[in-house]
Amino acid sequence: MRADRLLSIVLLLQTHRHLTAGALAERFEVSERTIHRDMEALSGAGIPVVAERGTGGGWSILGEYRTDLTGLNESEIQSLFVTQSPKVLADLKLQKASEGALLKLLAALPAIHRRGAERARQRIYIDSKGWSQFEESVPLLPVLQDAVWHEHKPKIIYERGPTCEAVERVLDPLGLVAKGNAWYLVAGVDEHVRSYRIARISSAEILATPSQTPPGFDLANYWEKSAETFKSTLPSYVATFRVSPSVFPRLRFAGRFARVGDVIETGADGWHTLTVRFDVEEMACEYALGFGVNLEVLEPTALRMKVADMAQKVLKLYEASSTEQKRSDCTQ
Numbered sequence: 584m585r586a587d588r589l590l591s592i593v594l595l596l597q598t599h600r601h602l603t604a605g606a607l608a609e610r611f612e613v614s615e616r617t618i619h620r621d622m623e624a625l626s627g628a629g630i631p632v633v634a635e636r637g638t639g640g641g642w643s644i645l646g647e648y649r650t651d652l653t654g655l656n657e658s659e660i661q662s663l664f665v666t667q668s669p670k671v672l673a674d675l676k677l678q679k680a681s682e683g684a685l686l687k688l689l690a691a692l693p694a695i696h697r698r699g700a701e702r703a704r705q706r707i708y709i710d711s712k713g714w715s716q717f718e719e720s721v722p723l724l725p726v727l728q729d730a731v732w733h734e735h736k737p738k739i740i741y742e743r744g745p746t747c748e749a750v751e752r753v754l755d756p757l758g759l760v761a762k763g764n765a766w767y768l769v770a771g772v773d774e775h776v777r778s779y780r781i782a783r784i785s786s787a788e789i790l791a792t793p794s795q796t797p798p799g800f801d802l803a804n805y806w807e808k809s810a811e812t813f814k815s816t817l818p819s820y821v822a823t824f825r826v827s828p829s830v831f832p833r834l835r836f837a838g839r840f841a842r843v844g845d846v847i848e849t850g851a852d853g854w855h856t857l858t859v860r861f862d863v864e865e866m867a868c869e870y871a872l873g874f875g876v877n878l879e880v881l882e883p884t885a886l887r888m889k890v891a892d893m894a895q896k897v898l899k900l901y902e903a904s905s906t907e908q909k910r911s912d913c914t915q
Contacts, residue, residue: 587656588613589621593630596644603641618642660696661703663688668711671761674724711763719782721766724759726787731756731768734794740786741779749785755794758802769802771795776805820861822886827877828853838870856881868893 588611595602595610604615604622611618622642625632631645664685672678689700730737738753755771766781776797826834834857835843842860849855861867864886871880871890880887 585621589625592618592621593625593644596632596642597648601635601641601643607642657696657699660692660700664700664703665707665709668709668761670711670764674721674761674766675728675759676725711761718764719766721781723784723787724766724781726789727756727768727781727784728759730787730789730794731759733789734796736790736792736794738788738790739779739784742783742785752779753790753792754779755796757796757800757805760802760806769805771797776800778806778809818862820864820867821858822861822867822871822880823847823856823858823882824871825850825879825881826855826857826874828855830874830877831855834859837873838866840866841870864889872897 591611592607595607604618607618608615622632622634631648632642633645634640634642667681669678672681685704689697692700727737729735734756736753736755738751740749740751742749752772754768756768757771757776758769760767760769760778768779768781768784770777770779771794834841838861840862844858844860847856847858859867859870861870867886868889871878871886872893880890
């Protein structure tokens with residue numbers, strides 16, 4: 584394990600040029616004291632690692648030192664050959680390039696590691712598409728990809744929604760994110776970072792103006808925080824249900840937007856009491872009605888009354904339909 588860590592430290596310093604002991608310790612989940620001991624070991628092995636003291640200090644490799652060390656352990660090799668999402672690669676026009684790169688890497692591996700690499704490629708498949716999700720059309724993705732790759736500003740027209748007017752924006756492209764079946768362009772505009780759903784971009788033109796990237800910007804970190812903020816601002820409606828054991832196993836699969844909580848209690852009759860979170864009351868009402876007599880609304884009282892009222896209206900609808908059918912049968 585330590586040998587792997589020492590090799591990884593060298594490769595990281597070659598890539599990033601400068602890293603603090605704290606950053607290295609966090610990455611490898613060890614103490615800073617362990618990192619300092621590792622640096623002493625690397626120095627003793629003839630690798631010119633140097634420490635800079637004070638603010639902005641850290642570890643780096645002296646001069647233009649480079650090593651051809653590329654030793655990979657079995658797990659690292661397998662991780663490279665796990666199948667990536669075909670849709671993502673196809674959208675980026677990189678599917679053939681990915682296949683070619685893996686073939687070249689496989690040919691370069693020692694024979695002892697090829698079997699494990701092939702096994703990872705053949706026995707693990709990643710499908711990022713949902714069962715019933717609509718696949719979005721993103722014809723402008725290649726244009727925006729070029730803007731990101733070549734760091735030039737694109738001018739876009741963005742359709743914000745059916746009730747809003749389209750807007751024109753000149754952006755600093757910072758990256759592309761694939762979320763499920765949807766693609767997003769992360770870009771800077773008016774000193775802010777925003778996410779634009781590419782399916783809503785109706786026009787895109789790459790300008791000759793070079794784009795700017797905020798100092799220290801990290802795409803993965805931005806997206807993670809943005810997604811958390813988005814989820815925290817979603818509407819929330821919590822209902823408490825009493826559920827029959829005959830339908831309880833189906834609760835989590837009955838509604839796409841129903842988030843089922845833990846069971847609060849189970850009665851002597853086997854019925855479970857639990858909470859379910861929805862976006863709005865209408866979703867909770869439709870969900871409750873879908874289980875008929877196998878689910879009882881306990882709270883909120885307003886939802887309980889609404890479900891009862893809706894059930895009465897459904898009953899009257901079918902009663903009226905049955906009466907009309909009987910009259911029709913009698914006149915024939």
